[in-house]
Amino acid sequence: xxxxxxxxxxxxxxxxxxxxxxxxxxxxxxxxxxxxxxxxxxxxxxxxxxxxxxxxxxxxxxxxxxxxxxxxxxxxxxxxxxxxxxxxxxxxxxxxxxxxxxxxxxxxxxxxxxxxxxxxxxxxxxxxxxxxxxxxxxxxxxxxxxxxxxxxxxxxxxxxxxxxxxxxxxxxxxxxxxxxxxxxxxxxxxxxxxxxxxxxxxxxxxxxxxxxxxxxxxxxxxxxxxxxxxxxxxxxxxxxxxxxxxxxxxxxxxxxxxxxxxxxxxxxxxxxxxxxxxxxxxxxxxxxxxxxxxxxxxxxxxxxxxxxxxxxxxxxxxxxxxxxxxxxxxxxxxxxxxxxxxxxxxxxxxxxxxxxxxxxxxxxxxxxxxxxxxxxxxxxxxxxxxxxxxxxxxxxxxxxxxxxxxxxxxxxxxxxxxxxxxxxxxxxxxxxxxxxxxxxxxxxxxxxxxxxxxxxxxxxxxxxxxxxxxxxxxxxxxxxxxxxxxxxxxxxxxxxxxxxxxxxxxxxxxxxxxxxxxxxxxxxxxxxxxxxxxxxxxxxxxxxxxxxxxxxxxxxxxxxxxxxxxxxxxxxxxxxxxxxxxxxxxxxxxxxxxxxxxxxxxxxxxxxxxx
Amino acid sequence: xxxxxxxxxxxxxxxxxxxxxxxxxxxxxxxxxxxxxxxxxxxxxxxxxxxxxxxxxxxxxxxxxxxxxxxxxxxxxxxxxxxxxxxxxxxxxxxxxxxxxxxxxxxxx
Numbered sequence: 001x002x003x004x005x006x007x008x009x010x011x012x013x014x015x016x017x018x019x020x021x022x023x024x025x026x027x028x029x030x031x032x033x034x035x036x037x038x039x040x041x042x043x044x045x046x047x048x049x050x051x052x053x054x055x056x057x058x059x060x061x062x063x064x065x066x067x068x069x070x071x072x073x074x075x076x077x078x079x080x081x082x083x084x085x086x087x088x089x090x091x092x093x094x095x096x097x098x099x100x101x102x103x104x105x106x107x108x109x110x111x112x113x114x115x116x117x118x119x120x121x122x123x124x125x126x127x128x129x130x131x132x133x134x135x136x137x138x139x140x141x142x143x144x145x146x147x148x149x150x151x152x153x154x155x156x157x158x159x160x161x162x163x164x165x166x167x168x169x170x171x172x173x174x175x176x177x178x179x180x181x182x183x184x185x186x187x188x189x190x191x192x193x194x195x196x197x198x199x200x201x202x203x204x205x206x207x208x209x210x211x212x213x214x215x216x217x218x219x220x221x222x223x224x225x226x227x228x229x230x231x232x233x234x235x236x237x238x239x240x241x242x243x244x245x246x247x248x249x250x251x252x253x254x255x256x257x258x259x260x261x262x263x264x265x266x267x268x269x270x271x272x273x274x275x276x277x278x279x280x281x282x283x284x285x286x287x288x289x290x291x292x293x294x295x296x297x298x299x300x301x302x303x304x305x306x307x308x309x310x311x312x313x314x315x316x317x318x319x320x321x322x323x324x325x326x327x328x329x330x331x332x333x334x335x336x337x338x339x340x341x342x343x344x345x346x347x348x349x350x351x352x353x354x355x356x357x358x359x360x361x362x363x364x365x366x367x368x369x370x371x372x373x374x375x376x377x378x379x380x381x382x383x384x385x386x387x388x389x390x391x392x393x394x395x396x397x398x399x400x401x402x403x404x405x406x407x408x409x410x411x412x413x414x415x416x417x418x419x420x421x422x423x424x425x426x427x428x429x430x431x432x433x434x435x436x437x438x439x440x441x442x443x444x445x446x447x448x449x450x451x452x453x454x455x456x457x458x459x460x461x462x463x464x465x466x467x468x469x470x471x472x473x474x475x476x477x478x479x480x481x482x483x484x485x486x487x488x489x490x491x492x493x494x495x496x497x498x499x500x501x502x503x504x505x506x507x508x509x510x511x512x513x514x515x516x517x518x519x520x521x522x523x524x525x526x527x528x529x530x531x532x533x534x535x536x537x538x539x540x541x542x543x544x545x546x547x548x549x550x551x552x553x554x555x556x557x558x559x560x561x562x563x564x565x566x567x568x569x570x571x572x573x574x575x576x577x578x579x580x581x582x583x584x585x586x587x588x589x590x591x592x593x594x595x596x597x598x599x600x601x602x603x604x605x606x607x608x609x610x611x
Numbered sequence: 612x613x614x615x616x617x618x619x620x621x622x623x624x625x626x627x628x629x630x631x632x633x634x635x636x637x638x639x640x641x642x643x644x645x646x647x648x649x650x651x652x653x654x655x656x657x658x659x660x661x662x663x664x665x666x667x668x669x670x671x672x673x674x675x676x677x678x679x680x681x682x683x684x685x686x687x688x689x690x691x692x693x694x695x696x697x698x699x700x701x702x703x704x705x706x707x708x709x710x711x712x713x714x715x716x717x718x719x720x
Contacts (some may be wrong), residue, residue, distance in 0.1 A: 588716055591643050598639060 001052035004045050005063050005080050008090060009129035011042040021121030026115045035118025036101035039125055043094035058084060060199075062135050069138075076196055077564040081135035084476035088133035088333055089265055096257045096465075097125050099458035103348050104249035106454040107355065117157060122571045123152035123251065123381050128258050132253040132265060136196040137186050140266075144182070144230070148175050148261050154254060155246040169247035170415050174239035178229015182266075185222025189273075192219065202272035209276050220273050220280040220536045223266060225285075231263030231317050234291045238540050240314055244306040248351030251306055256343035261336045264320045268329050271480060275327075282600035285325015285406075289419035292318025294427030294538050300433065304361045305350050308434045312387060313343055315423060319402055322416050329480040335398035337474065341465035342386030342395055348459055349380045352437065355450045363434060368443030375449055377439050379459050384435050386466040388428045388504065391497055392545040397470030399424065403496055421499060428503030627668030634661035648703070648710040652696050659689045 016169075017040030019031060025032065043112075053061055060083040068078045082090075101121060108117050127146025127490070134140035156168030160227055192194055192215050193204035209216045227233075232240035232255075243255050254260070267274060267284060274281040292315045299311035318341050322330035353376050370377040389399040403424070406417040536542055612634055641654025663682045670678020704710055 590712065590716065595643055598643070 001048045002034070002056065002061055002064065002082075005049045005061070005082060005133070006065055007045045008042050008049065008094065009080075009126050010135060011045065012038050012126040012129065016119050016126060017121040018098040019115050019122065022115065022256070023113040024113065024417070028109065028114050031115035031118055032105040035115075035122055036098065036105055038122055039094060039098040039101045042125070042129070043087075043098045046090050046094045046173060049082070050091060053082055053087060054475060059382065064135075073194070074190075076138045078139065079135035080133040081198070082133065084332055084474065084479045085265070085268060086132045088337055088474050088476065089261075092337055093125060093128050093132065093258050096340050096344050096462070097128075097253060098255070099461055100249050100253045100344060100348065102454050103252075104247075105350050106450075106452045107249055107348075107351055108247060109424065113573070117154075117247070120150055120153045121249075124154065124254065124259075128262070131262055135198065137189070137195050137198060137201070140198070141186060144262065145179065147156065147254075147262060149552060151243070151254050151259055154250040155243050157246050157250065161245075164245040167242040169241045171239040171263070174236050174468075175229045178226045178236055181222045181224075181229070182226025185219050186224065188215070189219045190221060193214055195268065198269060205273055205276060211276050212278060213276075213601070216273065216277040217280055219478065220270075220277040221283075223270060223273070224280060224284060227263030227266045227608075228287065229263070230266075231260050232314050233263070233287050233318065233321055235296060235540065236292060237295070237314050238537060238544065239312045241302075241307050241537070243431025244304070244310050248306065248347060248354060250452070251310070252344045252347035252351070255310060256347050257592060260317055261320070261340070264317065264332055264336055266323065266335055267321075267324050268480075269330050270434070271324075274324070275481075282325055285416045287322075288318040288325055289416045289423075290318075291315070292322065292423040293419055293426070296423050296430060297534040298537050299430040300426065301531055303364055305353065305363050305366075305438065306347070306361055307433065308344070308363070308430060309346055312346075312427070312430065313339075315427065316343070316387070318423070319399060319420065322406060322420055323402040326402075326406045326409040326416060327481075328402055329498065330474065331398060331401040331405055331475045334474055335395075337472070338386070338394035338398045338466075338469045341462055341469045342383045342393075345379060345459060345462040345466050346383035346387065348462065349376050349383060352376045352450065352455060352459070353380070355447060356374065356448055360445070363437045365445060366438045367441040367445075368439070370439040370444075372446065373439075373449050375451075375456055375459075379463050380439070382463045382466055384431045388431045388500065389424065392467075392470075394469035400493075400496060404492075407492065407507040421496065424496075424500035425503040428500045428508050432504045432507035433511055436507060441511070513566055545554055624668055624672045627672075628665060631661045631665035631668065634658075634664065640650050646711050646713055648712055648715070651712070652693070652700065656689060656693065659685055659692075 015034050019026065020036050023032075060081065062081045064077045064079040066078050068076045070076075101118070104117070104121065108114055111117065124147060127143045127150060129143070131143030131147060134143055152168050152172040155171050156165050158164050159168075186196070187203075189201055193201045193208065195201050195204060205216070205219075229236045240255055240260065241573055244251055246254075268363055270557065295311040295313075295315035296317060299315065301310050302308045302311060316335070320332045320335050320339075323329075323335060353366070353373060356373055356376065357366060358370075360366070386393045386395040389395040403417060403420050406420055407414065407418070533539060585592075612683075638654045638658030638661060641657065642651055655705050663685045666678040666681045666685070668678075670676065672680075685697060700710065703715070707715060709715065
């Protein structure tokens with residue numbers, strides 16, 4: 001069954017081709033069956049290939065489909081590579097992707113571009129599968145770019161609103177900055193190790209590089225640049241909140257469950273290189289820690305339900321980076337998986353709420369919805385408990401692992417641990433703020449739950465995953481170096497569990513009891529400044545505007561008349577002037593020619609006489 | 612009765628060449644200024660004959676026969692040229708009813 005692996009990325013691609021080549025003329029039912037069915041079929045094959053992989057007790061399996069390019073010494077194959085990590089990723093992408101597709105058939109029902117939506121979604125899943133199954137960095141980069149392209153297409157899906165187009169371009173350009181770093185990183189790695197195959201390159205690097213050497217630092221830093229761009233970490237995180245302009249299933253699929261985890265996957269995949277550059281590895285953790293705090297504070301001030309969730313995604317991926325930074329590779333992948341479940345659940349439930357509220361996304365216009373939207377309420381609560389890592393829910397297992405690894409890490413992990421703990425408090429605070437604002441308080445608007453098997457069905461499955469995914473054992477032992485088991489003391493564990501709950505308590509005290517007038521707090525004096533600072537992602541957008549956009553537009557303004565072009569235009573004008581003078585002499589009068597011949601002769605004679 | 616002796620005075624070469632030059636320039640001015648095609652042809656003949664004259668003057672001065680041969684060649688050339696050109700002029704006149712070269716000039720720059 002393992003040789004069926006190639007079908008996993010190919011089937012969604014076929015789905016994309018069918019949907020695209022019919023130019024969106026397919027009726028909604030057929031488009032839905034092709035769109036969601038291709039992912040479902042892909043999941044079936046992923047499951048078959050995966051179970052025979054696990055049964056075969058091998059550490060990795062690779063399948064070469066064809067030689068992609070062969071230039072000189074470089075031979076890049078279209079080769080799929082399956083091991084524990086790519087297996088987990090493959091399951092997450094196809095499984096959760098399938099549920100999201102099914103949900104989307106309900107959510108997007110009636111949209112005039114229904115088929116176009118599913119063709120983009122299928123292409124996205126196909127690209128993401130190529131990314132995680134790639135055996136070499138060139139193929140991985142192709143999937144990486146494909147994912148970026150689909151992200152652009154899907155964010156700007158409702159292209160008639162210019163703002164959506166702006167958001168799509170912003171996401172595209174911001175991730176492109178990271179991609180440029182990554183491409184240079186790939187070149188450097190290739191020059192140094194002479195191969196693009198990931199496993200070979202890591203072996204080669206281990207043999208050649210000295211720990212902490214320049215080349216190791218450079219390559220890992222450049223790859224980190226790519227990962228930071230794709231995974232929306234500081235300082236390239238500003239695109240993700242704007243990416244919420246797309247339809248909600250997109251937000252669930254791309255900006256929560258799969259695409260943004262590509263950076264985490266990349267670093268985990270090339271972890272050997274990061275072990276050779278400990279400073280950069282620590283930097284990964286620091287970036288994660290700062291990002292998770294920044295996103296936590298920002299999530300606390302947002303009023304758009306999807307943006308709160310977007311920042312919570314940024315924050316959770318910060319946790320994954322933190323885990324990578326302290327060498328807890330498998331914990332990062334584990335958190336990636338559990339996060340995919342509860343974040344997809346949260347986003348899709350948010351989609352249901354938005355549908356029920358007739359496309360209202362402002363949480364201050366919701367409130368008291370727990371009676372009207374019983375399904376959404378229950379599902380959202382499960383998702384929230386997963387997100388805040390409530391004991392027993394999936395997020396709990398993965399996040400505790402990360403925090404325990406950070407605490408026991410000797411090289412400065414303690415600071416990361418404290419940041420993570422503070423972040424956990426923030427997670428409670430902003431998650432329950434969102435939950436209480438939507439479902440408690442005074443009811444202002446009526447909502448009517450939109451029901452349907454293809455809406456609630458996937459949500460229930462995701463909810464089951466969000467509760468129980470913590471008990472899944474991910475098969476990554478052979479991939480990552482052995483990690484010692486962490487057994488923090490009972491006191492430390494209690495602190496890790498109970499301290500963050502204070503955040504939830506605070507949220508209850510503020511938003512349900514109404515003990516603090518938040519509007520007054522955020523409306524004046526220092527509170528207003530702080531609110532503004534947090535709301536604007538610590539002023540990152542403002543900063544980019546000042547240091548990049550403004551100088552750029554200034555330069556464009558100065559160069560409006562193209563002063564470099566004017567050199568070329570000038571030479572063209574001089575030539576044209578000469579041409580006009582010369583063409584004046586071409587009168588068509590024969591006698592003028594005769595005269596000029598005569599004068600020329602005279603001139604020659606005079607010259608001959610004089611000289 | 613004694614016959615008066617007539618001494619043939621040799622015409623100096625400069626005079627001959629000057630005459631040739633004057634004739635040449637007259638012809639050229641005619642070519643440049645005349646509008647009628649027939650007059651232009653006549654002026655061309657004058658220019659040809661001016662060069663012929665220059666050849667003869669030179670040949671008699673140096674006592675060489677080459678110049679005379681050259682003049683014969685120019686003469687035959689001129690005869691052929693006149694024959695062809697007059698034929699063309701006749702044709703042109705029949706077609707266009709004019710010999711004004713400003714009217715006939717169709718090549719514009």
